[in-house]
Amino acid sequence: MLQKTIQAGSLPALEAMMRFTGQRQRLLAHNIANLTTPDFQAKDVSPQGFQEMLGEAVAKRRKRTGGVDGGLDMRGSREVKVRRDGSLSFRPSDSGGVLLHDRNNRDVERLMQDMTENYGMYRVANDLMRARMGVLRTAISQRVG
Amino acid sequence: MFGSLDISTSGMVAQRIRLTAASANIAGANVVEDQYGNYAPFLRREVMLASGDPSATSRDGQSLGVHVREVYQNPDALRARYMPSSPHADENGYVMGPDISSVAEQVDAMEASRAYEANVAAAEVSKAMLAQALRLIA
Numbered sequence: 001m002l003q004k005t006i007q008a009g010s011l012p013a014l015e016a017m018m019r020f021t022g023q024r025q026r027l028l029a030h031n032i033a034n035l036t037t038p039d040f041q042a043k044d045v046s047p048q049g050f051q052e053m054l055g056e057a058v059a060k061r062r063k064r065t066g067g068v069d070g071g072l073d074m075r076g077s078r079e080v081k082v083r084r085d086g087s088l089s090f091r092p093s094d095s096g097g098v099l100l101h102d103r104n105n106r107d108v109e110r111l112m113q114d115m116t117e118n119y120g121m122y123r124v125a126n127d128l129m130r131a132r133m134g135v136l137r138t139a140i141s142q143r144v145g
Numbered sequence: 146m147f148g149s150l151d152i153s154t155s156g157m158v159a160q161r162i163r164l165t166a167a168s169a170n171i172a173g174a175n176v177v178e179d180q181y182g183n184y185a186p187f188l189r190r191e192v193m194l195a196s197g198d199p200s201a202t203s204r205d206g207q208s209l210g211v212h213v214r215e216v217y218q219n220p221d222a223l224r225a226r227y228m229p230s231s232p233h234a235d236e237n238g239y240v241m242g243p244d245i246s247s248v249a250e251q252v253d254a255m256e257a258s259r260a261y262e263a264n265v266a267a268a269e270v271s272k273a274m275l276a277q278a279l280r281l282i283a
Contacts, residue, residue: 018278021274022274022278025149025270025271025274026148026149026152026209027209028149028267029149029152029153029156029209029264029267029268029271030152030196030209030210032153032156032263032264032266032267033152033153033155033156033159033196033209033210033211033264033267034156034194034196034211035156035260035263035264036160036163036194036256036257036260037194037195037196037211038194040196108263111263112263112266115266115267115270116270119270119273119274122274122277123277126277126278126280126281129281130280130281133281133282
């Protein structure tokens with residue numbers, strides 16, 4: 001019964017989104033820490049690719065259960081592998097861009113933009129999840145009281 | 146997400162070491178002897194950065210971040226200075242002294258301090274994400 005509660009509606013997708021953006025923040029922090037390291041190429045995973053994968057999993061779930069409940073079964077892509085327990089492992093690809101004289105392809109503006117957008121996605125998922133948790137808490141408290 | 150503060154901190158530490166090296170170079174730009182009066186010209190400190198953080202506790206964490214591979218004292222950063230009254234002068238009156246340009250050091254210091262700020266910005270975002278995650282339940 002608990003399984004059904006925590007896999008209801010948008011919760012699995014929001015959880016996957018939070019995992020992805022939280023882990024991508026590490027990757028972006030790594031790129032920023034190596035802004036001045038010679039021979040370093042910045043690597044990133046594509047958020048659009050992840051969102052497509054998530055969309056496919058949600059459509060698959062709808063086809064399987066006929067509704068909006070149940071766990072998500074994510075296929076995984078070349079860049080993002082989904083493990084059994086739901087955690088993600090990244091295989092980031094090169095960001096491209098211009099190689100500077102120390103063979104680093106730094107692009108501070110792009111990195112800052114990526115970090116801001118990633119944080120925005122994280123906030124969206126987090127706030128929606130908090131609202132959902134609030135509804136759950138209300139539902140539970142009303143049953144007891 | 147929990148490792149990202151470690152990563153940003155390693156970036157800040159590396160840039161601070163670069164800043165310290167730039168200050169040391171500016172301070173030692175005219176030093177040709179040690180405290181006993183022996184000939185010991187100041188060698189320019191060059192900080193070699195490499196990605197990865199060997200001091201991290203997990204193997205996953207060791208591949209991320211940045212660390213100072215070595216602080217290289219460049220033995221070729223010397224140029225001849227005309228100081229005929231110095232006890233270390235050669236027969237033409239020249240002493241091999243440090244070849245340090247304070248302009249180059251200041252530019253290095255500027256770049257290091259901007260990179261430090263970028264790492265601080267990344268750390269702030271990581272902190273904000275952690276704070277948001279805590280507010281999920283509490």
